[in-house]
Amino acid sequence: MIYAAIVGTGNISASHIQGLMTFPERCKIAALVDIYPEKAEAAKVKYQLEDAQVFDSHEALLASGLKIDLVHVCTPPSSHAQIAIDSMKAGCNLLVEKPMAPSLKECDAMLEAEKKYGVTMGIVAQNRFRNSIYKLKKAADSGLAGKVRCAHVNSLWWRGHCYYDLWWRGTWEKEGGGPTLNHAVHHIDMINWIQGGLPEEVTSVLANVMHDNSEVEDLSFAALRYEDGSVAEVTSSVVHHGEEQGIVLQCEKAKLAAPWSCVAEVTQTNGFPVPEHNRELMKELDDFYESIEDLPYEGHTGEIENVLSALENGTRPFITGEDGRKTVELITAIYKAGFQKRTVSLPILKEDEYYTMEGILKNAVHFYEKSASVENFTSGDITVGNY
Template sequence: KLKKTADSGLAGKIRCAHVNSLWWRGHCYYDLWWRGTWEKEGGGPTLNHAVHHIDMINWIQGGLPIEVTSVLANVMHDNSEVEDLSFAALRYADGSVAEVTSSVVHHGEEQGIVLQCEKAKLAAPWSCVAEVTQANGFPVPGHNQELMQKLKDTYAALPDLLYEGHTGEIENVLTALETHTRPFITGEDGRKTVELITAIYKAGFQKRTVTLPIAPEDEYYTMEGLLKNAVHFYEKSASVENFASEEISVGNYDQK
């Protein structure tokens, strides 16, 4: 519904996006034998948590950025080689930008995507705000209520998905097979998401801005090349075969 509202054009073009993949995991999370190593897990929350949010922003934007800058850090998990926090800045061919925060150190686990468009802000969890200028450049008190109402009406008129989460993903693929249509997300889309995550790691490891696409001759084109260049924040100091079965959380999407 956020994408369709953005695609309606009422808010104008997307100029700046904020993507928050904010999770919290205790120190023992990385004690599990395969977690916290570049070789076995492939990365930290940039790959294993924010992958879903990065997939969403690629889908909403309709393609990959052309430049990526990032900062990788491990601020709370000294039993892990991989990052537990990253900040990535993305620049697109049309001049628009985005920032992605990937974390397992954020209490509250608030998830969300905010699209700052030419005429209004659109966000999931759903909210919208639109400003209109005074002669001095400051916003008119009370916002642009007329545009905000149009955006709210557009969003409200869109039907909710019948199924959400994993059930919705499976239903979408099965429906595509049955009706010979394209699913929301294809294998090609998934590859682009992995390429963007790889670019975030490359920029963070090399501490510089990198460009996309990643060419086949680039070391980072393969997992072997990424492993060769990966920064080890710490060395894994503990390992357990498995945890006792406990409930897992899937983040907080409630509007605050």
């Protein structure tokens, strides 16, 4: 039996609690932690976790002597590194919500702690556990469509003006950034996974067009160039009505997309496409896609099951700290390019001031100044993406 603790009982914690509760024979929620303990108590009642103990800090949890094997870090990004390192020092394994941390320095400190204390750390990127993305990756890797030459990544969300009223949101210090870091993190992980690595160069534009109670961007456009000459564009937004997220891979022989679609062209003698497309290849791609078995669990539940299996079998989780760091590195490059209004190169080295949170804060563009905030919102529905 794996004993788990949820640190941070805000909106996203529900996905973690429900995921763990899917496997009652394998794990048990032993503790709920929040700086507002009444929120943890409310979660305890809502999910009928009668045996779970409530704490008002992760320090109190770790000092209690309660047996905890797995800590789920579901707090604001600025606190991830400290909670993670303290928990690993206490011998706990981790599943850390996205983003891993706001800076590469913090990510590296977390990775060093994982090795030092001999524990296992997973980073949440639950969309890899969605059938649409898992199967898209399989289709791209099959080679049927040829190499990816151009990718279009749309991380399109919508959040009302009051979204940034919450005390930690909309600040570079506490949230670490806007949708580039906190929403597109999912889709940036996807393009890293599909491409198999980071780009060499990044250019970006950052803007805040709808949220004047936030220091950070609410919209960004990034252009990426890879070593093999392929390119990608990433739009990160909380201003798009409809939240129509998607990823399109323009490959040598066909277009592949999630939600799933494929189109393949074949040329006429004049270079224009034949009207009926390449139906033979399209059928082959559709048949291949349909032949891929569905994942047994999707989203957070799928990733939680993978982490439980890794702990039970002594293996690595599918999404590791190294994966989380790559995502943060690309996001850092997008911010650096946007702040400096120029193309930047990767990797970002330790000597680069953008390697640290202090350097990011020193250079961050404040689109507006946050003048007022609220401690908590009343409970309400949240959106976690359409794939």
